[in-house]
Amino acid sequence: MNEEKRGHLKRIVAQFGFPESETLLGLWDAMVSAQEAGWIAHLPATAGELAARLGEDPQTVVAGLADLYDRGLVLRSEQAPDGPRYEAETNGGVLMDLVLFDRRYLARHGPEFLNAWRRFYNEELVHTYEHPAPDERPFRVIPVGEQVQDRRTALPYEQVAALVRGARRISVEHCPCRTRERACDNPLETCLAFDHVADYMIGRGIGRELTADQALDLLARCEELGLVHVTENADHPLVLCNCCPCCCVFLRAMTVHAKQDVIDASRYRAVVDRALCTACGRCVERCHFGAMALAEGAAQVDAGRCLGCGLCATTCPVEAIALVEVRPPAFIPQQGSGFEALLDG
Ligand code: SF4
Ligand code: SF4
Structure with missing residues (x-):
C-alpha cells in the first residue's frame, strides 16, 4: 500500500473510532483500491460533487460510487437533484455485516479475510460494547x-x-x-x-x-x-x-x-409451574444464558438473566414453562428501523 492510500485509509478507520487499528486498516486495504479509498475519505458527497472536489472524471465517479454501494462499503443518505448522496459508514458492526453478508468477498479473499474480521470483532469491536442505555441497545x-x-x-x-x-x-x-x-x-x-x-x-x-x-x-x-x-x-x-x-x-x-x-430482553420472562415440573433438566441445557437451574426438585428461573426468548418453554416435555409479561409495551422504543435509515436512497 502506498503512502497516499494509507493516508486515506487512516482517515476512514478513524471515522469508525479505531484510528490505530491495523486490522481494520488491513481489511479496508483488501477491499478497496487507492482511488476508491480516496473517494470514501472525501465523502459525504454526490458523485458530481466528489468528481469536482477531486478533479476526476464524473462518469468514472458515478460508476465507482454505485459499485462501492453494491459492495456494502458506502451508504446512500438522500436523493439529491444530481443523484444519490453517498456517505461513508462509521459503525464497525454495520460495516462488518454489510461486507460479510456478501459471499463474493469470501470467494475473492479466502480464509485470512475472515480471520482478520474475527480479530477485529474479538479484540477491538466487542470492547466498545459498554452498557448502552436501554433505548440505545440496537x-x-x-x-x-x-x-x-x-x-x-x-x-x-x-x-x-x-x-x-x-x-x-x-x-x-x-x-x-x-x-x-x-x-x-x-x-x-x-x-x-x-x-x-x-x-x-x-x-x-x-x-x-x-x-x-x-x-x-x-x-x-x-x-x-x-x-x-x-x-x-x-x-x-x-x-x-x-x-x-x-x-x-x-x-x-x-x-x-x-x-x-x-x-x-423481550418483554417476557419464563415462569415455571413447579407442580408440573419433573426436574428433567432439559430447560437448563437449552437456556444459553444460564438463567435456568434445578433447585429443590424443580427448575428455577434467574430473573436477572432471563432474556425471555422462550426456548426453554418449547423444550419442556410437560409444558411446565410459560412466558409471562414483565415489562410494559413502552419498554420497546417507538422508532423506525435503523437499517431503513442506513440504506435509504
Ligand atoms: S426464556 Fe430464554 S433466557 Fe429465559 S430461561 Fe428460558 S431459555 Fe433462558
Ligand atoms: S424442561 Fe420442564 S420438566 Fe424439565 S426441568 Fe425444565 S421445567 Fe421442569
Missing part, C-alpha cells in the same frame, strides 16, 4: 413462536409470525456472524430481512427471496435448533436474526466476553 430478543402465555399482551412486532405475514417482501441471507466466527455448525442461511431491507439485499444479490410460508418454516427450524430470535429494538423492525450464543455479535459479547446489557 437489538432485542423476540420470543419464539406461540409461547407467550397471553397472546393479547404481545404486540405485532413481538410476534415472529406477525412480522413475517406483515412484510411486503422477505429475503434470507447468510449470517455474517456465523460466517465470521465459525464456532458452531448451525446453518448459515438464517437471517431474514423485510421490505426495504429485503429490496437492498436482493438488489445486491446477497439475499434470496422467500414467501411468508417459507420464512415461517425457516423460523420453526431455527427454533428446533435452539437459535434465539433477535430483531431490531424498534416498533418497525426490518431484520429478524436467528442467533447462536457462540457467534452472534451481541450474544457472543454476553456469553464469551462477559459484556452484559448489550441486547435488550
Whole structure:
C-alpha cells in the first residue's frame, strides 16, 4: 500500500473510532483500491460533487460510487437533484455485516479475510460494547413462536409470525456472524430481512427471496435448533436474526466476553409451574444464558438473566414453562428501523 492510500485509509478507520487499528486498516486495504479509498475519505458527497472536489472524471465517479454501494462499503443518505448522496459508514458492526453478508468477498479473499474480521470483532469491536442505555441497545430478543402465555399482551412486532405475514417482501441471507466466527455448525442461511431491507439485499444479490410460508418454516427450524430470535429494538423492525450464543455479535459479547446489557430482553420472562415440573433438566441445557437451574426438585428461573426468548418453554416435555409479561409495551422504543435509515436512497 502506498503512502497516499494509507493516508486515506487512516482517515476512514478513524471515522469508525479505531484510528490505530491495523486490522481494520488491513481489511479496508483488501477491499478497496487507492482511488476508491480516496473517494470514501472525501465523502459525504454526490458523485458530481466528489468528481469536482477531486478533479476526476464524473462518469468514472458515478460508476465507482454505485459499485462501492453494491459492495456494502458506502451508504446512500438522500436523493439529491444530481443523484444519490453517498456517505461513508462509521459503525464497525454495520460495516462488518454489510461486507460479510456478501459471499463474493469470501470467494475473492479466502480464509485470512475472515480471520482478520474475527480479530477485529474479538479484540477491538466487542470492547466498545459498554452498557448502552436501554433505548440505545440496537437489538432485542423476540420470543419464539406461540409461547407467550397471553397472546393479547404481545404486540405485532413481538410476534415472529406477525412480522413475517406483515412484510411486503422477505429475503434470507447468510449470517455474517456465523460466517465470521465459525464456532458452531448451525446453518448459515438464517437471517431474514423485510421490505426495504429485503429490496437492498436482493438488489445486491446477497439475499434470496422467500414467501411468508417459507420464512415461517425457516423460523420453526431455527427454533428446533435452539437459535434465539433477535430483531431490531424498534416498533418497525426490518431484520429478524436467528442467533447462536457462540457467534452472534451481541450474544457472543454476553456469553464469551462477559459484556452484559448489550441486547435488550423481550418483554417476557419464563415462569415455571413447579407442580408440573419433573426436574428433567432439559430447560437448563437449552437456556444459553444460564438463567435456568434445578433447585429443590424443580427448575428455577434467574430473573436477572432471563432474556425471555422462550426456548426453554418449547423444550419442556410437560409444558411446565410459560412466558409471562414483565415489562410494559413502552419498554420497546417507538422508532423506525435503523437499517431503513442506513440504506435509504
Ligand atoms: S430461561 Fe433462558 S431459555 Fe428460558 S426464556 Fe429465559 S433466557 Fe430464554
Ligand atoms: S424442561 Fe420442564 S420438566 Fe424439565 S426441568 Fe425444565 S421445567 Fe421442569
